[in-house]
Amino acid sequence: MSTDMRILIVTDAWRPQVNGVVMTLERLAQSLDGMGVETVFLTPEGFRTVPMPGYAEIRMALATPAKVAQRIEAARADRIHIATEGPLGILARRVCLARGLPFTTSYHTRFPEFLSARLPVPEEWTYRWLRRFHNAGNAMMVATPSLGAELAQRGFANIRLWSRGVDLDRFHPDRRIDLGLNGPVFLCVGRVAVEKNLPAFLDLDLPGTKLVVGDGPALPxxxxxxxxxxxxxxxxxxxxxxxxxxxxxxxxxxxxxxxGNVIVEALASGTPVAAYPVTGPLDILAGGGGVLDEDLRQAALAALAVPRQAARARAGAYDWDECAGQFLTHITTAIPDHGPRWSAA
Known part of the structure; x- marks a missing residue:
């Protein structure tokens, strides 16, 4: 679509964190590079950081508006995207609004639920703040239609669908090996933290072995x-x-x-998925490849009968280049005039 565009992405989530936001942004940059679009990042790198209370694996940047403004100006980007609502995202939004710089945002994490799982903060308070945060931008990108519909009902505006991809070469049924565990093996991959609701899986009465891959504060x-x-x-x-x-x-x-990037990675590997009928699984598994049920045990047992080829076929709907194409379309239509005009350095 363009061969001379530079996009600045502001994100509080960055290496060495292992999560869907970091992986999505890294893969987005790779695909955009193949389209001739340069991506530069404003991340916690280069700032002093402190651990997030109750979640030491996540480091929060200690930045100032002046420092963030310097980084934004130094990027000389044609368009600005604020990917997270953390300290850097908040300061970048503040700088953009103060200087009249247009920007887009994306909604990756359910912070109201994340926060209320740890502290006595009503979800509606956080949603009110998030609504103000995102509605100040030219567009807000979400990963699924059901999430977009839910947020629209909550008063979020300018919502655009930005899906995800999966590496169909890396995640493949041919990589199957003997794990040396009693079967059937029921697998869960992800951050081991309270918001992931792992006890709902670990409490299930299932045959074989329950296997958890991942780390986090709830692991011990x-x-x-x-x-x-x-x-x-x-x-x-x-x-x-x-x-x-x-x-x-x-x-x-x-x-x-x-x-739920892990869902499409499992599907690409030919492994059927069992999940609750909620945002994410509801959208991904609507085309097959798994079982949705409020009774997670019934879903898990029923998923044993789902053909592995059906799971693999469903993963084919998710492509990183298509994901990047959607992102590029949204950011260029939301900010059609190449955004800021920078003065000479």
Whole structure:
């Protein structure tokens, strides 16, 4: 679409964090580069950081409006996208509004539910703040139609659908190996934290083995509470791909994710998915490849009968280049005039 565009993405979520936001932004940049679009990032790198209270793995940048303004101006970007609502996102929004710089945003995380799971903060308070945050931009991108519809009902405006992709070469049924576990193997991959609702999976009366891959603040407690489950910690690359392909069912117990990249990775690996009928799974599995049910045990058992080829076929609907194309279309239509005109340095 363009060969001379530079896009600045502001994100509080960045390496060494392992999560869907970081992975999505990295893959987006790779695909945009193939389209001739340069992506530059404003991240916590280069700032002093402190651990997020109750979640030490997440580091929050200690920045000032002046420092963020300097980084934004130094980027000389044609368009600005604010991906997160953390300290950097808040300051970047403030700078853009003060200087009349147009920007877009994206809604990756259900912060109201995330926060209320840890602190006595009413969800509506947080949604009110988020509505003000995002409605100040030219467009807000969301990963699924159901999330877009929900947020529209809550008063969010200028909503655009920005889907996700999956690496169909890395995540493939052919990577299946013998995990050395009693079958069937019911797998869950993701951050081991309260908002992921892992006890809903670990409490299920299921045959075989429950396998959890991932790390997080709730890991020590869950390992102690569920000694019969297998906790492998964080796995990456080829090892993770082999685990996905080797499970019989992928169980996704979260009720608060906005998409669920791990769902499409499991599907690409030929592993059927069991989940609640909520945003993310509801959208992804509408085309098959798994079972949705408010009774997660019934969903998990029924998913054993889903053909692995059906799961793999469903993953084919998700492509990183298409994801990047959607992003590029939204940011160029929302900010049609190449955004800010920078003065000479």
């Amino acid at each position: 407690e869950l390992k102690a509470r569920y000694p019969d489950a297998v906790f492998m910690g964080v796995k990456r690359g080829e090892e993770l791909a082999a685990i996905y392909a080797s499970a019989n069912v992928f169980v996704f117990p979260s009720r608060t994710d906005t998409f």
